[in-house]
Amino acid sequence: MQITFWGTRGSIPAPGFRTARFGGNTPCVQVTTAAGTSLILDAGTGARELGTQLLEEYPAGMKGHILLSHTHWDHIQGFPFFGPAFHEGFEFTLHAPAGGERSLGEALAGQMQYTYFPVNLEQLQAKIACLDLQEGDFNVEEVRVRTQYMNHPGLTLGYRLECGGVSVVYSTDHEPFDTRLYPHNVSEGLIEAMLHEGDRRHAHFLQGADLVIHDAQYTAEEYEHKRNWGHSPVEYAVAVAVAAGVKKLALFHHDPSHDDITLAGMELDATLLAQSWGADLEVVSAREGQTIQLRELARPVRTTRPLRTPFQAALHSARILIIGDDKPVRDVLINALRDDGHTLMMAHNGHEGLDLAGSVYPDLILLDLETAEPNGMDVVRVLRANADPRLRDVTVVLLTDSDEEAQVSEGFAAGATDYMFKPVTPAQLRTRVRTWLERVAAGKQD
Secondary structure: OEEEEEEOEOOOOOOOHHHOOOOOOOOEEEEEOOOOOEEEEOOOOHHHHHHHHHHHHOOOOOEEEEEOOOOOHHHOOOHHHOHHHHOOOOEEEEEEEOOOOOOHHHHHHHOOOOOOOOOOHHHOOOEEEEEEEOOEEEEEOOEEEEEEEOOOOOOOEEEEEEEOOEEEEEEOOOOOOOOOOOOOOOOOOOHHHOOOHHHHHHHHHHOOOOEEEEEOOEOHHHHOOOOOOOOOEHHHHHHHHHHOOOOEEEEEOEOOOOOHHHHHHHHHHHHHHHHHOOOOOEEEEOOOOOEEEOOOOOOOOOOOOOOOOOOHHHHHOOEEEEEOOOHHHHHHHHHHHHHHOOEEEEEOOHHHHHHHHHHHOOOEEEEEOOOOOOOHHHHHHHHHOOOOHHHHOOEEEEEEOOOOHHHHHHHHHHOOOEEEEOOOOHHHHHHHHHHHHHHHHHHHHO
């Protein structure tokens, strides 16, 4: 398996002599198997140069797959300049997360309207198919693809590619779920010791991979001022890779303000950090034009695994119960969710919330931990002890002002599904809610 980086920068292209070593193009990574299957991860501005090479290598055309992490502009802005899309004989299936404000086809067509671009999507000569995805797994030829939602403002998927006994994980546009990865009295390196279930789930997604391409946009100091922006500090990328037993880590989605000297320093710091933990982890900063070879050790098996049908109806008609007596917090939640078509129900205290939950059976509960009569923690305990599985298994997202370690641990021990720290941003809240509704809907299908 060959992995080539055509774009490694995040947020916006950053060309110039200060970024010549690591590159200035936005995300685009090409994965080619020993059997010749071609997968392209994201279509930032790096896709332009990749397209030029594909036209030279396959003048009569080819088939390929483009796996988009999401449709934020820096991950699709190269598609209108992707040369093979303008030539007959080329066929591409584009994959992206379902459940956004627009379908994948609408998002791509939107940036190619005549207001912004001289050629619209319908004028492309290549055969283009769009496929909306959710969490799960499927096959592209001999490659097994597993998807998982990242923690980002906007539904975003990470991709785990497995073929011939080797595995590559593409995990960009993701940030920690908690301000701390581990409790203060626990040593780094154990997945199950991580404080937040979201970080444990993320580490399991990376576990044992030969190569992880991971968001590492910020230093620890920068991240203090950019939480909830959807990107990771380098230290987090190293810590989860070490815990997951990853063999090689490529730091990715470089901040546009970071020049080559800065990125080289971040690479060195990351390497020293991994060594200080005694980890056998190779760390590199992804570099435009860089190629990594992974030797496939087994003959791949070509199978067909059907894709799930996205649960659009579930995303737009869920029953969401909001429990809390803090009006400003309730107003933020209502304003963030009301345009998504959900049925929103309010309870001002714990007793009202439990009574209402028992009568309407919500799909998801947003529970302010500081609510009274009884408090949020006791509400969770009562729900989890209920004999009715519709209440006992309901998704409960706790909202709290406090990020105290003991409280977070107590909340998960009581049975909370997820934890969010106030103040939450509308984009962050909508994405987290949609993620859990997707998982609930997928569970019902199973």
